[in-house]
Amino acid sequence: MDDDSDIARLMALMARIPGLGPRSARRAVLHLIKKRSQLMVPLGNTMQAVAQSARECLNCGNFTTGDLCTICTDVARQNGQICVVEDIDDLWAMERTGAFKGRYHVLGGTLSPIDAVGPDELRIPRLIDRVTTENVQEVILALGATIDGQTTAHYIADHLSAVTVTTLAQGVPVGGELDYLDEGTIGAALKARRTL
Amino acid sequence: MDDDSDIARLMALMARIPGLGPRSARRAVLHLIKKRSQLMVPLGNTMQAVAQSARECLNCGNFTTGDLCTICTDVARQNGQICVVEDIDDLWAMERTGAFKGRYHVLGGTLSPIDAVGPDELRIPRLIDRVTTENVQEVILALGATIDGQTTAHYIADHLSAVTVTTLAQGVPVGGELDYLDEGTIGAALKARRTL
Ligand SMILES: [Zn+2]
Ligand SMILES: [Zn+2]
Numbered sequence: 001m002d003d004d005s006d007i008a009r010l011m012a013l014m015a016r017i018p019g020l021g022p023r024s025a026r027r028a029v030l031h032l033i034k035k036r037s038q039l040m041v042p043l044g045n046t047m048q049a050v051a052q053s054a055r056e057c058l059n060c061g062n063f064t065t066g067d068l069c070t071i072c073t074d075v076a077r078q079n080g081q082i083c084v085v086e087d088i089d090d091l092w093a094m095e096r097t098g099a100f101k102g103r104y105h106v107l108g109g110t111l112s113p114i115d116a117v118g119p120d121e122l123r124i125p126r127l128i129d130r131v132t133t134e135n136v137q138e139v140i141l142a143l144g145a146t147i148d149g150q151t152t153a154h155y156i157a158d159h160l161s162a163v164t165v166t167t168l169a170q171g172v173p174v175g176g177e178l179d180y181l182d183e184g185t186i187g188a189a190l191k192a193r194r195t196l
Numbered sequence: 197m198d199d200d201s202d203i204a205r206l207m208a209l210m211a212r213i214p215g216l217g218p219r220s221a222r223r224a225v226l227h228l229i230k231k232r233s234q235l236m237v238p239l240g241n242t243m244q245a246v247a248q249s250a251r252e253c254l255n256c257g258n259f260t261t262g263d264l265c266t267i268c269t270d271v272a273r274q275n276g277q278i279c280v281v282e283d284i285d286d287l288w289a290m291e292r293t294g295a296f297k298g299r300y301h302v303l304g305g306t307l308s309p310i311d312a313v314g315p316d317e318l319r320i321p322r323l324i325d326r327v328t329t330e331n332v333q334e335v336i337l338a339l340g341a342t343i344d345g346q347t348t349a350h351y352i353a354d355h356l357s358a359v360t361v362t363t364l365a366q367g368v369p370v371g372g373e374l375d376y377l378d379e380g381t382i383g384a385a386l387k388a389r390r391t392l
Contacts, residue, residue: 006242006246006249006250007246007259010239010243016235018220019215019223026288027375028214028215033247036247036250037247042205042209043243044244046202047206047228047237049202050229050236051240054202087226088226089226092222
């Protein structure tokens with residue numbers, strides 16, 4: 001199609017980014033080449049830097065460049081509350097509301113017997129450890145309103161009898177995923193959370 | 197929002213890619229980090245390679261890694277025809293039809309008095325040179341059916357009296373841009389081209 005195997009390779013790789021198809025990947029590559037010093041060079045460099053440095057926080061599962069993420073090491077955040085989310089984009093969505101001042105715990109998915117995802121495949125044992133060691137009073141389950149999300153919520157609640165376990169209440173549509181909701185809806189759901 | 201300034205920077209850069217907004221850029225970054233070895237590392241490397249090596253073919257304006265692109269140096273392509281396009285994505289669109297076997301000439305835009313784009317701002321003098329030196333019999337103007345595109349087509353036709361100048365005929369919608377058309381439409385328009 002074009003004369004440069006690197007360009008063809010770049011188009012093929014770009015087309016694998018969620019949200020870009022083959023056509024939008026071609027237009028993106030053309031744009032990148034035209035803006036090579038302003039956009040393509042910094043983008044390539046930043047991708048390499050992130051690829052080398054990004055890892056999962058040993059405590060909560062959030063992305064970090066060190067052992068612990070800045071949320072886990074931020075002394076200004078409240079210790080008594082842990083908000084449990086399925087994935088890191090849900091943590092980002094929650095942070096954008098500005099409504100939560102505690103810590104997070106990223107499960108890395110939901111329990112799913114069909115896909116053979118049990119508690120040990122997720123970060124659930126680590127959550128149970130944290131509740132004991134971090135002087136936690138409340139665990140807020142901010143999981144999706146899907147069957148697997150709710151199964152996971154009930155499993156966690158059953159295994160955390162020593163603390164209050166709450167869950168996001170109104171505002172989360174049935175079958176909805178957290179990351180697609182607007183900040184207002186998530187904030188309202190957090191405020192109206194109920195004891196599970 | 198997240199704890200890593202490189203990740204925040206990557207999201208901001210990704211959001212500047214055409215076709216991705218802030219939300220899809222965040223999801224793309226999360227996907228890239230999860231697929232770091234399969235996708236992010238090769239993408240970062242390929243971007244850097246393309247940024248360093250990609251330049252414009254001295255003859256036709258197509259992207260290349262050397263002085264001349266592989267279309268200009270391909271001995272299997274016909275010398276007698278030059279297809280003139282506004283931009284490189286139009287060349288790609290034309291190549292995808294597989295209907296054209298000649299050479300290309302990328303103008304780099306259209307004449308636009310309002311934007312002070314004259315013939316010297318485009319690759320028009322070079323086109324006139326090529327018609328003389330490359331033994332060209334036909335110049336096919338595959339420009340958009342916009343006012344500026346048609347003004348440019350007429351300007352070029354007026355300055356190329358020694359050769360047949362044709363233009364894509366039926367199939368190009370009025371006001372339409374070539375890159376958005378399907379292969380069949382472009383192929384039909386090429387086949388039914390008329391003398392200008
Ligand atoms: Zn952490
Ligand atoms: Zn060329």
